[in-house]
Amino acid sequence: MKTAFGFPNLAVEVGMSEVESRRAFLEKVASTVFAGMVLGGQPVKAGAEPAKVELPPRPPDGPILPELEYEDVLLRMQRDLERALNKGTTPKWVMVIDTRKCVGCHACTISCAVENKLPPGVVYRPVVEEQVGVYPQVTWKFLPRPCMQCDNPPCVPVCPVGATWKREDGIVEIDYDACIGCRYCLVSCPYQARTFDFGENWTQNTPGQGQMPYEELPTFEWGEVHVRKEGVIPNSPVGNARKCSFCLHRIEHGLLPQCVTTCIGRATFFGDASDPESLVFQLIHQPNVMRLKEELGTEPRVYYLV
Amino acid sequence: MRVWGWILYGVLAAIGLGGFFLRFATGHQLAGYGSYVPWGLWVAAYIYFIGLSAGAFLLSALVYVFGVRKLEPIAPLALVVALASLLMALVTIWFDLGHMERFYYVYLRPNFRSMMAWMVWLYTAYGLLLLAELYYALRRHLPRYVDRGGITGFLARLLVKGRKTPFTQEEIHRDEGIIKVLGTIGVPLAIAFHGGVGALFGTVVAQDLWHSPIYPILFLTGALLSGGALITAVYVFFWPRKDEEWRELSLFLGRIVLGLILFDLLLEWAEYSIPMWYGVGPEFKALWSTLFGRFWYVYWVFHILIGVVVPIGLLLAWGLRGRVKAIGLASFLVAITFLAIRLNLVIPSLVHPKLEGLMNAYRDHRLVFAYLPTWFEWSVVVFSVALGFTVTYVLVRILPVIEGKLLKEVA
Ligand code: SF4
Ligand code: SF4
Numbered sequence: 227m228k229t230a231f232g233f234p235n236l237a238v239e240v241g242m243s244e245v246e247s248r249r250a251f252l253e254k255v256a257s258t259v260f261a262g263m264v265l266g267g268q269p270v271k272a273g274a275e276p277a278k279v280e281l282p283p284r285p286p287d288g289p290i291l292p293e294l295e296y297e298d299v300l301l302r303m304q305r306d307l308e309r310a311l312n313k314g315t316t317p318k319w320v321m322v323i324d325t326r327k328c329v330g331c332h333a334c335t336i337s338c339a340v341e342n343k344l345p346p347g348v349v350y351r352p353v354v355e356e357q358v359g360v361y362p363q364v365t366w367k368f369l370p371r372p373c374m375q376c377d378n379p380p381c382v383p384v385c386p387v388g389a390t391w392k393r394e395d396g397i398v399e400i401d402y403d404a405c406i407g408c409r410y411c412l413v414s415c416p417y418q419a420r421t422f423d424f425g426e427n428w429t430q431n432t433p434g435q436g437q438m439p440y441e442e443l444p445t446f447e448w449g450e451v452h453v454r455k456e457g458v459i460p461n462s463p464v465g466n467a468r469k470c471s472f473c474l475h476r477i478e479h480g481l482l483p484q485c486v487t488t489c490i491g492r493a494t495f496f497g498d499a500s501d502p503e504s505l506v507f508q509l510i511h512q513p514n515v516m517r518l519k520e521e522l523g524t525e526p527r528v529y530y531l532v
Numbered sequence: 533m534r535v536w537g538w539i540l541y542g543v544l545a546a547i548g549l550g551g552f553f554l555r556f557a558t559g560h561q562l563a564g565y566g567s568y569v570p571w572g573l574w575v576a577a578y579i580y581f582i583g584l585s586a587g588a589f590l591l592s593a594l595v596y597v598f599g600v601r602k603l604e605p606i607a608p609l610a611l612v613v614a615l616a617s618l619l620m621a622l623v624t625i626w627f628d629l630g631h632m633e634r635f636y637y638v639y640l641r642p643n644f645r646s647m648m649a650w651m652v653w654l655y656t657a658y659g660l661l662l663l664a665e666l667y668y669a670l671r672r673h674l675p676r677y678v679d680r681g682g683i684t685g686f687l688a689r690l691l692v693k694g695r696k697t698p699f700t701q702e703e704i705h706r707d708e709g710i711i712k713v714l715g716t717i718g719v720p721l722a723i724a725f726h727g728g729v730g731a732l733f734g735t736v737v738a739q740d741l742w743h744s745p746i747y748p749i750l751f752l753t754g755a756l757l758s759g760g761a762l763i764t765a766v767y768v769f770f771w772p773r774k775d776e777e778w779r780e781l782s783l784f785l786g787r788i789v790l791g792l793i794l795f796d797l798l799l800e801w802a803e804y805s806i807p808m809w810y811g812v813g814p815e816f817k818a819l820w821s822t823l824f825g826r827f828w829y830v831y832w833v834f835h836i837l838i839g840v841v842v843p844i845g846l847l848l849a850w851g852l853r854g855r856v857k858a859i860g861l862a863s864f865l866v867a868i869t870f871l872a873i874r875l876n877l878v879i880p881s882l883v884h885p886k887l888e889g890l891m892n893a894y895r896d897h898r899l900v901f902a903y904l905p906t907w908f909e910w911s912v913v914v915f916s917v918a919l920g921f922t923v924t925y926v927l928v929r930i931l932p933v934i935e936g937k938l939l940k941e942v943a
Contacts, residue, residue: 347896347897349899354893355892386643387638387649406631410648
């Protein structure tokens with residue numbers, strides 16, 4: 227049996243030669259994740275074949291399943307991504323979030339903030355938290371909420387200057403150099419996925435002088451270079467509506483969105499929904515798929531597995 | 533009395549200038565709104581001012597288009613007030629932009645699917661029309677001032693090209709004809725742009741409370757009421773000659789204001805009772821907290837008590853029985869407290885979370901579902917008010933707005 231997910235099999239491994247298997251696992255995961263994150267500009271070149279992992283020897287009373295072959299979903303998605311970028315037609319980008327696997331660690335929120343150098347008050351992918359039940363019969367549910375990149379986006383037609391539009395690949399783009407900062411799109415988004423850059427900084431009102439280096443780095447959103455600066459005439463994206471871009475600048479360089487690579491629960495998937503071979507295609511054709519506020523007719527491009 | 537007025541003006545102007553400079557020096561950082569409540573006091577104030585403008589203009593149209601001769605003396609003044617409040621509205625909403633220097637993009641690259649783009653274009657047309665109407669309404673008086681020094685003389689020479697012979701009856705008649713045409717264009721224009729402001733809110737699917745067909749109508753009635761009340765108050769208190777004609781006209785205006793208060797109340801009843809009646813539905817909770825939540829007093833005290841009950845009482849008990857000052861006071865209260873209605877149109881829908889649990893997702897003072905205008909925001913609105921007053925005052929001083937004379941000459 228071949229599964230798309232790395233984790234279920236981990237359970238198989240743990241419990242035998244614990245230390246060994248964990249090390250093998252970590253090495254593997256770490257190499258993938260860090261290759262995606264740290265190497266920055268260099269896409270991970272995944273081989274054409276799923277990488278086979280040597281499973282540690284099993285004790286005689288181990289699981290009676292046949293030899294398992296598994297692959298980290300990141301590798302699968304990386305291959306899907308390369309195929310989508312090279313196929314010659316416009317891909318249909320979608321994101322899938324498995325709410326059952328989300329542990330509410332907020333790593334995606336943070337990695338997104340790091341990737342896009344987000345200032346305070348600007349957030350693209352908060353993890354919505356809701357308490358279910360009352361103590362002691364209590365649990366939490368988590369719902370990461372990026373921009374839905376709606377196919378029928380209510381935020382687009384409202385823009386008085388046409389500074390935001392739907393791209394052919396499905397991403398709803400903002401031109402930071404055209405946006406006048408009226409915030410009409412903020413009130414029009416049913417998912418509250420847009421935030422306004424008030425020109426605030428993390429080091430503001432803290433002791434010391436000047437800003438931290440990370441506050442002065444440019445952002446590469448939408449494939450452009452922008453250096454924030456507040457002032458009478460602020461430098462965009464200060465004074466603009468901002469939102470998740472599905473990490474368009476990374477996709478264009480063959481990298482998965484940052485939130486996908488950093489999701490420790492492997493709960494976030496990204497890919498081309500027009501390719502039946504892709505992982506996301508298979509995921510969104512399951513019966514347990516839903517989208518948020520379906521009744522509004524916004525046709526979100528972000529699917530949730532429940 | 534007069535001295536106190538000027539002291540008040542001085543204080544307001546100082547506060548306003550403070551806000552003005554802070555807006556440029558600190559951008560939006562001192563404002564209380566955030567990303568979940570993206571619009572605040574400035575947007576509310578803007579629709580309030582633009583409503584005043586539309587209302588004042590429609591009042592002038594009663595004279596120029598529908599021939600209500602009784603209101604003739606105040607028609608040019610109504611035009612001036614309409615112009616000043618248009619300016620107040622535009623300045624306020626300009627301050628609200630994240631990139632003030634890009635406002636002209638709305639002309640260069642408009643997206644005409646957006647109600648906001650329509651609005652800006654319609655305002656521009658309306659502003660030009662107001663100027664033209666004012667010109668034709670006043671130019672018949674200008675030859676008398678051509679020999680004057682100062683700005684009045686300069687404007688008179690400029691606008692009638694140094695002509696000294698008075699306008700003939702025929703020419704005046706022709707000017708009236710032009711005004712009538714302009715006013716006739718202006719009426720649908722005013723209805724379009726102010727109904728359009730209502731539509732700007734009403735068309736937003738994401739905001740349950742706004743997304744209602746009654747919004748454009750509500751905005752128009754509100755404009756007539758607030759603009760009419762403002763003109764009435766200005767007329768009662770500031771009209772230089774308090775004679776029999778002034779009395780009669782004040783009574784007439786008082787009756788109009790009373791009628792509009794009641795009509796507006798009727799619409800408001802529809803606005804609140806329809807979504808709330810059975811106590812379920814997405815709007816119910818939001819409206820309930822408007823009425824009985826933390827800011828209940830905005831509705832009950834500022835709107836219902838000071839903006840409806842007291843003015844109706846004043847009008848019925850004294851005003852319409854001949855105590856003209858009571859009409860002025862009632863109208864003044866209506867005009868001022870209308871800001872409370874505007875606030876209650878804009879804010880309650882926004883403070884209502886669109887995704888449950890979003891408030892727990894990320895802690896930041898810009899990512900909360902609560903809003904209270906800061907002093908900074910108030911001071912910027914005060915700037916607009918002081919500006920509007922200044923413009924009105926300067927115009928009635930340098931142009932023959934009141935009965936064809938300058939303020940000095942009639943006072
Ligand atoms: S989620 Fe909101 S911001 Fe994103 S495309 Fe849809 S309406 Fe626009
Ligand atoms: S904030 Fe910017 S992108 Fe949004 S509607 Fe206004 S101009 Fe358009």
